[in-house]
Amino acid sequence: MGKSKNRLIYRGDNKEFLSFSRIEAIKRTIEMLKNNDKCVYEIITLFGLSAEELLENGANYELIKGLENVLK
Numbered sequence: 001m002g003k004s005k006n007r008l009i010y011r012g013d014n015k016e017f018l019s020f021s022r023i024e025a026i027k028r029t030i031e032m033l034k035n036n037d038k039c040v041y042e043i044i045t046l047f048g049l050s051a052e053e054l055l056e057n058g059a060n061y062e063l064i065k066g067l068e069n070v071l072k
Helices: 005-012 022-034 039-047 049-056 061-066
Strands: none
Touching: 005 061, 022 049, 049 061
């Protein structure tokens, strides 16, 4: 993870993820989508996640279709 992402995560409200891999980000994003958490947009844009990555890891199609404007 680059310096910029570390800084952004460190400054964020959620101090729970200081070291965050891409796979962990995908898993956390799917959990947050299921719980209707608003912070999910920040993780999606920070890591540049694609709809394909989320769908391959178990996200619902309806949730991903709703985020069409945020996802690459």
